[in-house]
Amino acid sequence: xxxxxxxxxxxxxxxxxxxxxFGFQLGWNYERMQGSGYLYTILPQLRKLYGDGTPELKAxxxxxxxxxxxxxxxxxxxxxxxxxxxxxxxxxxxESIAGxxxxxxxxxxxxxxxxxxxxxxxxxxxLAANMAVSGNPIGAFIWMIVxxxxxxxxxxxxEIAHKEGVSLVTTMQSRLTAITDAATxxxxxxxxxxxxxxxxxxxxxxxxxxxxxxxxxxxxxMIMPRLLPAVIVGAVYWxxxxxxxxxxxxxxxxxxxxxxxxxxxxxxx
Amino acid sequence: MAVAWWQIILLxxxxxxxxxxxxxxxTGLAQPVFAGLVAGLIMGDVTTGLIIGGSMQxxxxxxxxxxxxxxxxxxxxxxxxxxxxVGIGMNPEQAIAAIAVPVAGLMIQMDILGRFANTFFxxxxxxxxxxxxxxxxxxxYLMGALSWSLSRAVPVLLALSLGGSFVNSIVGVLNNQLxxxxxxxxxAGAVLPxxxxxxxxxxxxxxxxxxxxILGFVITALLTTVFGNIQVLGGSVAGVVDGFANTFTxxxxxxxxxxxxxxxxKEYKRTTEAPKTQHTTxxxxxxxxxxxxxx
Numbered sequence: 001x002x003x004x005x006x007x008x009x010x011x012x013x014x015x016x017x018x019x020x021x022f023g024f025q026l027g028w029n030y031e032r033m034q035g036s037g038y039l040y041t042i043l044p045q046l047r048k049l050y051g052d053g054t055p056e057l058k059a060x061x062x063x064x065x066x067x068x069x070x071x072x073x074x075x076x077x078x079x080x081x082x083x084x085x086x087x088x089x090x091x092x093x094x095e096s097i098a099g100x101x102x103x104x105x106x107x108x109x110x111x112x113x114x115x116x117x118x119x120x121x122x123x124x125x126x127l128a129a130n131m132a133v134s135g136n137p138i139g140a141f142i143w144m145i146v147x148x149x150x151x152x153x154x155x156x157x158x159e160i161a162h163k164e165g166v167s168l169v170t171t172m173q174s175r176l177t178a179i180t181d182a183a184t185x186x187x188x189x190x191x192x193x194x195x196x197x198x199x200x201x202x203x204x205x206x207x208x209x210x211x212x213x214x215x216x217x218x219x220x221x222m223i224m225p226r227l228l229p230a231v232i233v234g235a236v237y238w239x240x241x242x243x244x245x246x247x248x249x250x251x252x253x254x255x256x257x258x259x260x261x262x263x264x265x266x267x268x269x
Numbered sequence: 270m271a272v273a274w275w276q277i278i279l280l281x282x283x284x285x286x287x288x289x290x291x292x293x294x295x296t297g298l299a300q301p302v303f304a305g306l307v308a309g310l311i312m313g314d315v316t317t318g319l320i321i322g323g324s325m326q327x328x329x330x331x332x333x334x335x336x337x338x339x340x341x342x343x344x345x346x347x348x349x350x351x352x353x354x355v356g357i358g359m360n361p362e363q364a365i366a367a368i369a370v371p372v373a374g375l376m377i378q379m380d381i382l383g384r385f386a387n388t389f390f391x392x393x394x395x396x397x398x399x400x401x402x403x404x405x406x407x408x409x410y411l412m413g414a415l416s417w418s419l420s421r422a423v424p425v426l427l428a429l430s431l432g433g434s435f436v437n438s439i440v441g442v443l444n445n446q447l448x449x450x451x452x453x454x455x456x457a458g459a460v461l462p463x464x465x466x467x468x469x470x471x472x473x474x475x476x477x478x479x480x481x482x483i484l485g486f487v488i489t490a491l492l493t494t495v496f497g498n499i500q501v502l503g504g505s506v507a508g509v510v511d512g513f514a515n516t517f518t519x520x521x522x523x524x525x526x527x528x529x530x531x532x533x534x535k536e537y538k539r540t541t542e543a544p545k546t547q548h549t550t551x552x553x554x555x556x557x558x559x560x561x562x563x564x
Contacts, residue, residue, distance in 0.1 A: 025292040026413035027394070029387035036394050040410045043403065053401060061398045061406075065391075072293065118472050121300075123526065125326055128302045130522045132323030135316040137306055144297040151294070175541075182537035188478040189529035191466050192485025197493050197522070198327055198462045226490035232460060236467035247332050248341050248374055251464050255366055258460040259453030268452075269362075269459055 006048050008083060008162065016041050016083075017155050020076050033069035038101075042079060049086055056091040063098055070105035071112020073154055078104045080161025081168070104169065111176055115183065120146065122187045126194050133198070199229035201258075204268035228267070271356035271433045272312070279311045280348055280429060285422030287344050288383075289414060301325035304344040308351035318351045320361045325350075325369050327462035330469050339380040345421055346373030349428050353436045363443060363451055365458035368436070376424065383420030387413045481532055489525050496520035 019041040027036035039046075039061060046064070050057035070078060078101060085093050085100070124143040131139035161168055203217040220227050240250055261267045272280075283304075291299030298307070305322015309315040325343040332340045350369035354361050359368075390409045397405035443451035475482060496519055503517040 022293055023411065023414075026289075026417065027387055027390060027410045028292070028384060028413070028417075029391045030384055031388050031391055036391050036410055036413075039394070040407065043406060047403065052403075058398065058401060065394060065398060073295075114472075116295075118469065122330060122469055122473075125300065125302070125330060127522055127526060128300075129323040129326035129330075132302045132305065132319040132326070134519070135319050137315065137319060140297070140300075140302045140306055140319075143300070143302075147295055147297040151296075178537055178540040181540050182533040184473050185478045185481055185536045186526075186529045186533035187469070187473050188475060189481040189485035189532060190526060191469050191473070192482040192487075193489040193522070193525045193529070194327070194462070195466055196486050196489035197520070198466075199460060201456055201459050221494075224487075224490065225494040226486070229463065230486060232463045233466050233470070236463050237470050240467055240471050247464070247468050248377065250467070251328065251341065251370060251461065252374065254460055254464050255370060255457045258457035259366075259450065262453035262456035263449045267456060267460075269456055 007087060008045060012045050012048070013159050013162070015044055016079060017076065017158055020079070020158075021151065021154065024072050024075060032065070032067040034072075034075070035065050035068045038068045038075070038079070039064040041076075042083065045083065046086075049090065059091065059094060060086075063094055066098065068101060068105055070109045071116065073116040073150065074108040074112040074157070076154065076158040077108060077161040077168070080158045080163075081165055084162045084165050100166070107169075111180070114180060116150065119180075119183045119187050120150070123183075123190055126190055126198075130194070130198065195229050195233050196226045199232060201228065201232075201267050201269060203228060203266065205266050271437065272352050272429055276311050276352070276356075277426065277429045280308060280352055281422050281426040283307050283311070284345055284348055284425035285418035288417050288421045291344075292417065299344060301329060301343040301347045304347040305351055308348045309355070312352055312355040314351075314355040317355050317361050318347075321350050321354060321365055321369060322347045324362075324365050324458060324462060325373070326465075328370070328465045329373075330462075330465035332465070332468060339377045339384070341373045342376030342380060342421070343369070343373045345376045345425055346370060348425060349432070352429060353432070356433070357437050357440055359436070359440045360451075360455060362455040362458035363440075365461065366454035367439065367443070370461065372428070376421070379420040379424055383416045386416035386420075390416075481529070484532075485525070485529060488528065489520075492525070493520045 024037045024041060025034060027040065028034060029036075042064065043061070046057060046060055050060060081104070082097055082101060085097060089096075124139075124146050128139035128143045131137070164171070203220065205216050207214050207216070217228075224230075236250060236254060239245055239253065240247070245253075258267070287299040287304065290296055297303055302319070302322040302325075305318040305320070305325070306315065307318070309318020309322070312318065325347045329341060329343045346369035349372050350361075350364040353359055353368055354364035390412050393409040394406050397409060443454070470482075496517075500517045500519065503515060507513045507515075
């Protein structure tokens with residue numbers, strides 16, 4: 001049993017980060033998802049740790065090509081923890097490495113998806129879109145700057161994870177819960193603001209009571225401005241809660257119902 | 270021709286690039302709002318691009334690629350809608366409902382195909398591992414970029430080069446025989462962001478933060494009405510009174526976001542400070558429970 005004495009250098013970290021940032025999901029497939037991607041990002045380091053042509057290298061390459069799927073924003077945290085263990089224990093850690101990878105990918109997928117997949121796009125995407133529909137690209141560039149800041153952290157997290165090891169997960173957890181909580185609050189607040197500004201339709205229905213023409217929109221405005229958009233969002237929210245309704249189906253249902261209501265003269269722009 | 274050949278090439282290249290960006294670097298270039306901006310630049314009408322891209326952005330706000338599920342491809346939809354809207358002169362809002370959304374829906378199939386194609390490369394990698402062929406592993410891995418890129422670029426190329434006259438005749442019909450449908454599509458384009466908001470609300474802890482949803486909505490609804498009415502007033506006064514040169518801007522969304530940020534900041538301080546005071550008495554309790562105690 002040969003134990004490797006190789007220690008990862010700054011150059012190795014940079015190489016892993018480069019491969020992760022520009023190629024982590026190129027090989028995404030239905031069978032093992034990011035499996036080959038995980039192997040690709042650390043292949044040069046595995047070769048240095050175990051040596052070319054050794055049976056250990058082949059065994060570890062196989063281990064790392066197995067099913068893996070996590071947030072592509074946080075994947076190098078798992079990589080960093082994994083690399084620290086493999087440096088210490090080498091091939092002996094084969095089973096525990098496989099276990100740690102499977103154990104960590106779920107939680108990090110959840111955290112990554114909610115922060116980078118939902119929250120940042122809500123807050124900055126909404127801002128960008130809000131400015132864009134009036135022909136202003138500045139919001140889009142603000143969002144891009146935020147994405148580059150995120151990239152900076154993605155680049156840094158590998159070394160931090162490598163240094164701190166598994167203990168990082170617990171220290172991160174409490175901080176992240178607080179951040180996620182505050183960020184979701186902001187997200188919910190922003191959705192409320194967006195509902196009030198971004199759905200620009202009005203009731204064009206004008207029923208006659210005797211010889212009196214009732215301007216429904218005007219009456220609704222006196223109760224609460226922007227009530228119609230709120231009702232529409234509420235209806236779609238309810239629709240999405242139904243079984244078998246995917247987001248794509250919901251989009252097409254809204255499309256058809258809107259055309260129908262417009263043709264009947266109930267709503268207009 | 271409605272869309273010039275060099276525009277088709279540039280739009281196709283962007284379509285092929287954007288998916289790689291979204292999967293990895295995530296600069297933001299692969300978001301509908303940027304798809305609209307880029308397509309608008311190529312087509313020479315940035316405003317139209319931004320309107321279509323911005324609306325599509327809102328429609329898909331809460332939709333991400335979670336756990337490898339395929340999502341509606343708003344970028345390709347935005348690219349085609351912008352190209353045809355500018356090239357043929359279609360109303361942007363009609364283009365959103367008539368082109369961008371259906372295309373985005375159809376493109377889901379191409380996403381599935383691309384992910385499927387990669388399974389083939391994954392198996393080649395297995396063989397190369399057996400052979401200890403390191404360069405082979407990397408080569409077959411990087412081939413995955415092809416299946417991703419082509420799954421977006423090929424349909425966009427085909428639609429742009431073959432779809433022009435088809436879209437042209439549709440536009441004619443929508444503005445004449447089927448005017449009701451044309452108007453309906455424009456209304457639908459305006460309603461679609463509601464789906465994006467509703468999906469987000471399904472994803473966010475609405476029940477927990479319900480007061481802030483109400484605050485965000487009411488503050489904005491009131492302010493946007495006030496700002497809107499002042500703009501109308503200002504416009505009318507300027508038309509009547511000579512020398513009245515005050516310009517009124519619309520409601521700044523960033524200001525609303527800052528109000529929300531203040532609430533969020535307060536919440537963050539509350540949740541980070543709460544555990545410290547509680548830890549001395551009950552260190553074993555979980556954070557979620559402490560939060561409840563505070564309330």
